[in-house]
Amino acid sequence: MAYIQFLGAAGTVTGSKHLINTSSDSSSHSGLQVLIDCGMFQGPKEWRERNWQDTPIPAREIDAVVLTHAHLDHCGWIPRLVKEGFRGPIYATPPTIDLCGIILPDSGHLQEEDAEFYNKQKKSKHTPALPLYTLAEAQASLQYLQAVQFNEVKKLSPELSFCFVRAAHILGSSMAEVTLKTNGQMRRLLFTGDIGRVRDRNVAPGKVVHSGPTEGETADVVVMESTYGNRVHPTDDPSPQLAAVIRQTVERGGSVIVPAFAVERTQKFLFMLKELMESGQVPKIPVYCDSPMAIKAVEIFLKHSEEYSDETKELIARYGSPLEWPGFNFALSPVESKQINDSKVPSIIVSSSGMVTGGRIQHHLMQRLPDPRNTVIFIGFQAPGTRGFTIKSGAPEVKIFGEIVPIRAQIVAFEQFSDHADTPELLQWLHTFTKKPAATYLVHGEPAASAQLRDAMTKDLGWNVQVAQWMEKVAIE
Ligand SMILES: [Zn+2]
Numbered sequence: 001m002a003y004i005q006f007l008g009a010a011g012t013v014t015g016s017k018h019l020i021n022t023s024s025d026s027s028s029h030s031g032l033q034v035l036i037d038c039g040m041f042q043g044p045k046e047w048r049e050r051n052w053q054d055t056p057i058p059a060r061e062i063d064a065v066v067l068t069h070a071h072l073d074h075c076g077w078i079p080r081l082v083k084e085g086f087r088g089p090i091y092a093t094p095p096t097i098d099l100c101g102i103i104l105p106d107s108g109h110l111q112e113e114d115a116e117f118y119n120k121q122k123k124s125k126h127t128p129a130l131p132l133y134t135l136a137e138a139q140a141s142l143q144y145l146q147a148v149q150f151n152e153v154k155k156l157s158p159e160l161s162f163c164f165v166r167a168a169h170i171l172g173s174s175m176a177e178v179t180l181k182t183n184g185q186m187r188r189l190l191f192t193g194d195i196g197r198v199r200d201r202n203v204a205p206g207k208v209v210h211s212g213p214t215e216g217e218t219a220d221v222v223v224m225e226s227t228y229g230n231r232v233h234p235t236d237d238p239s240p241q242l243a244a245v246i247r248q249t250v251e252r253g254g255s256v257i258v259p260a261f262a263v264e265r266t267q268k269f270l271f272m273l274k275e276l277m278e279s280g281q282v283p284k285i286p287v288y289c290d291s292p293m294a295i296k297a298v299e300i301f302l303k304h305s306e307e308y309s310d311e312t313k314e315l316i317a318r319y320g321s322p323l324e325w326p327g328f329n330f331a332l333s334p335v336e337s338k339q340i341n342d343s344k345v346p347s348i349i350v351s352s353s354g355m356v357t358g359g360r361i362q363h364h365l366m367q368r369l370p371d372p373r374n375t376v377i378f379i380g381f382q383a384p385g386t387r388g389f390t391i392k393s394g395a396p397e398v399k400i401f402g403e404i405v406p407i408r409a410q411i412v413a414f415e416q417f418s419d420h421a422d423t424p425e426l427l428q429w430l431h432t433f434t435k436k437p438a439a440t441y442l443v444h445g446e447p448a449a450s451a452q453l454r455d456a457m458t459k460d461l462g463w464n465v466q467v468a469q470w471m472e473k474v475a476i477e
Pocket of ligand 1: 069071074169194
């Protein structure tokens, strides 16, 4: 019997990996083995340790990977899979491949840095601490990526084919529709990956990709994300409040610091900022986009104009490349990055990492947090246990580079920038399905979020919904 096994993002929001095994006899591995996503576990140690475990079948026996999008919790384990012996194709859309080209090497670099840090601190029980994979290994793994266009049917065997459709989550993001012949019958499986916003850009600001996930789906089995299964995003346009916060900060002689992931979130914020400046709602003060990946990320972003919504197309037609905007500074060397600290002129600093777990944002916050004239604006999710979470939750101080830094700056958070549909949006999308799937498995959610979404879907749609368990195998009947 063909089955799906949940190797990650079951009981948690990271480590997405779902194995399809098409073998008709469960005791043999003679069928096709296809991995949908190959994500890294992040967050609590209990989950991160699973990054070191082997796949339940040898990596070299996996025939192909189908990758929904370029977030690390969906693609970050690819270099490790290749290190373990995988040599098959990794199918992804062209923008996803471009984004992986900067995200995976950066991840390898961070893995090496972490191992080095643990070895210096002698904090690891493994001596010496080793990186999960290196920068070179991440770069080597990119050769297995193969482009598949949206709506192109890719046949992997006489029994199995798949097709990418739009998920509207981030640039290049897709859902995978899989068609599988098992026991003489055709079955349609839908792997949603992460599902983007259904609502328009006023309440999902900066949303660049097509307006909403693909509607009118039909499937026998759905494997679906549930990140915001128990939350509702605010529905008001954040730009007036954002503009007011920036204006007030500038009036009191302060600077604005925005921790943001270098890919996607930073570009969204820059476009919004540009609009606010051009419309006179925010003064034209210097903007520093201080992330080593920022230029490449902007270039990839501009290359894939086919991904834009009409509003984004219009914005780019009007303002051109952010790399050319007067007053917007990119390509900062480490020395230039530190020089921003000496600047007494109010400015806006957008830097990574988005949850202040590392990167140049740490220097900027260390310098600016003690001054009450400054403002820190959070536009992304802050996971518990991160410095970003500590700062956002109103703590009086935070430890950065081993030093206690007092927090006196104003702290503001906007929840509207999420790239994930919330519960009402998910239900709205699910209502467009043309028939009830026989089974739906919820993945990519904390247990409480998944359980609440399961209950909402059962009540609202009458679907048969289960929360997937880690390593659980479910038959495709
Ligand atoms: Zn994602």
